[in-house]
Amino acid sequence: MYRYDSFDTRFIAERVAQYRDQVRRRLAGQLTEEEFRPLRLMNGLYLQLHAYMLRIAIPYGTLSSRQLRQLGHIARTWDRGFGHFTTRQNIQFHWIKLEETPDILAALAEVEMHAIQTSGNSFRNTTTDPFAGAAIDEIEDPRPYCEIIRQWSTLHPEFSFLPRKFKIAVSGAANDRAAVRVHDIGLYLRRNAAGEVGFEVLVGGGLGRTPILAETIRDFIPKRDLLSYIEAILRIYNQYGRRDNLYKSRIKILVQSLGIARMRDEVEAEWTAMDHAALALPDEAIAEMAQFFPPPDPAPAPADDDGFGAALETEPGFARWVEQNTAPHKVRGHAIVTISLKEPGLTPGDCTAEQMDLVADLADRYGQGEIRVTHEQNLVLPQIRRVDLPSVWRALGAARLATANVALASNIIACPGLDYCGLANARSIPVAQRLAVALAPREREIGDLQIKISGCINACGHHHVGHIGLLGVDKNGEEFYQITLGGSADANAALGAIVGPAVKSEDVVHSVDTIVDVYLKLRTGGERFPETYRRVGNKPFKDALYAAH
């Protein structure tokens, strides 16, 4: 993974020192809250219901074992012993004291991490496929491009006064595991007719109050021109994006307002007029960055050994976990392991300091020291030999990390909701807990089912792209949940449609059970929920759901 050079190290150290002085002046009364607020937000510090919340950037969801251990240390020393992994592949700590934050940022700097640009109208963490570099369906590892984008965009003057926050996702694989189409800019690595690798560029996606899927603005841009083309898009956004209305300020609204054809014309004209050479990415620069992301251990490993085969035979729980939580790896004899942070009944995405330590240890012992964070709020060990899977599974199981539910109904995405967040209207976590417990006993029968819950219209829980989405709303002080059906965040991305009137909190489990019953009755062959929904439409679900009302 990328390692800081002397410039990065000095810059982050200076930033910590500046922030330490800012906190000192705030506590001494030399800065008002109005003056201090933008400064703390620039360093990822929010004030929420119970305490300050620190959001830490995990660039493209990639962590070293040393970094994960340090996050565990932060959880243990300055929080309540756990952290919360987010749908932006970042981590949040919810019980932070302002006076201790300079020490936390210093601890992050020790392991080449920070909390810069995790808030405000800035270029946020570029996200990607958590299987990057290991995925069998990958054209190329997208992480070098993510890092190039990160370095180019961080503190870029052109982007210091954007109309609103800005998010880019990059995928290098055939299967979209990065929810690319719900980002301001989406990039798919593609091969053109000549066999050259470049990018399909999409623009104008996003969730929140106005969910929109990004549209293709250019079918293919050579790697060399990636940055100049993105900059052309940002220039058009800066020029025409609205700053007078918060709810109309994202680039998706601009694209809808101009239309994709005019947006394309504007960007192409800007790009044509630009000095491409100044931002060109020569092959050597890409190759230099790619050296930070070496391919996995190239030595093929034995696919199985006696221990692996015996465990499959004798341990049904292991066999289920292998089936559900491991994915094919590009190197023979290896596997990609997803560690579920979704034990039914617990808080989705939460991870204790002890669990972080264990995962870091397993990464060191079996997985080349690498960990990934997924936008589904799980962790990934991307480089595990198949023969080591029994040992990894047993160690994870001892730490309650071996729940075999990836892609199943209890693998629920949920934002922190009203239990923590100052923006939320309703609780997400208790609903996720109740649903997971209720659905887990029959989730293998149900098969692939993605449930996503947001506690407010800002949609941090990605409810619009859940097969079943739940949006918490406040009705005269009571928690209700609006249900959407048929959404999807993968290569066939779709936005869910509202099925009917919102349901009371106490009715959510029964409602989702009813929806699942209808799906099981109507599905044919190997149809997944979105496919059945597209075929049969809203009516059977709506009829069943509201029959008693």
Added chain:
Amino acid sequence: MAESDVKRIVTANRLRDGIPVYRTLDGGWSAAIDDARLVVEEESEALLAEAQSGPPPLPVVAPYLIEARRVEGKVRPLTLREVIRAFGPTI
């Protein structure tokens, strides 16, 4: 319970650690909502103004008024959001 039982209290987050605090009878701040000073609506703006005044730094961030009742000697906010702030996450 009668509407007249609804009172106002002032709450904020403590500057140094962000925890919810409540304006007290003696003009200080307490993390225990039962210590909150309850006033009728007509007196609430004055209570808020007093909570916002004082030499910098104020020990709290962004004081505001909320509705609450005293039930069997305990102060209870009216909204779920404020109940969660006062008593912690429900999970």
